Amino acid sequence: MISLGGIRDTLAGWIIKPLAPVLSKSRLTPNSLTVIGLAVNGFAAGAIATRHLLLGGFLILFSGLFDLLDGALARLTKQATSFGALLDSTADRVSEAVLFFGLLFLFVKESSVLGVFLVFLAMVGSFLISYIRARAEGLGIACQVGLFTRAERVILLALGLIFKQILVALLILVVIAFITVGQRLLYVWHQANRI
Numbered sequence: 001m002i003s004l005g006g007i008r009d010t011l012a013g014w015i016i017k018p019l020a021p022v023l024s025k026s027r028l029t030p031n032s033l034t035v036i037g038l039a040v041n042g043f044a045a046g047a048i049a050t051r052h053l054l055l056g057g058f059l060i061l062f063s064g065l066f067d068l069l070d071g072a073l074a075r076l077t078k079q080a081t082s083f084g085a086l087l088d089s090t091a092d093r094v095s096e097a098v099l100f101f102g103l104l105f106l107f108v109k110e111s112s113v114l115g116v117f118l119v120f121l122a123m124v125g126s127f128l129i130s131y132i133r134a135r136a137e138g139l140g141i142a143c144q145v146g147l148f149t150r151a152e153r154v155i156l157l158a159l160g161l162i163f164k165q166i167l168v169a170l171l172i173l174v175v176i177a178f179i180t181v182g183q184r185l186l187y188v189w190h191q192a193n194r195i
Contacts, residue, residue, distance in 0.1 A: 054164075096123070129180050146179075152176075
């Protein structure tokens with residue numbers, strides 16, 4: 001059976017395979033790629049807040065390239081460290097928060113109560129997905145289950161911006177994020193009861 005994760009990993013492989021060796025010959029480090037990706041998301045948030053939705057969507061996708069490449073470069077050049085992994089996870093959370101802030105700024109400026117409400121729910125759902133995984137792993141339970149990982153959430157948000165269907169994208173993101181939260185809680189509950 002084909003899964004979203006399998007499709008995502010296959011597409012990511014097509015991108016990483018030719019680019020990672022080229023980057024390994026440059027002076028860029030995995031941590032610098034992480035920081036560049038975070039900065040690009042900052043520009044994306046600014047574009048969203050000023051209603052340059054198409055630009056914001058493409059910048060989000062562009063920042064995802066750095067998110068794919070930092071880990072691949074770390075593994076290829078044997079520069080993978082615990083701090084690098086922590087920096088990457090932290091940058092992911094900050095990036096999401098910054099993007100949601102850009103959306104929130106836009107919807108407050110446009111007096112869209114629905115938009116503000118959906119951004120809030122999307123932010124809560126996204127952070128819960130990450131929190132449950134981190135907390136479960138702290139308990140010794142690997143928890144990568146669920147419909148939507150960060151990659152799918154980011155792609156959905158970018159497509160919503162590019163096609164100017166951001167409210168629809170946010171609604172889908174909210175529903176699937178909370179389904180994923182439920183899936184992860186249920187999975188951890190089952191795993192914890194087996195220990």
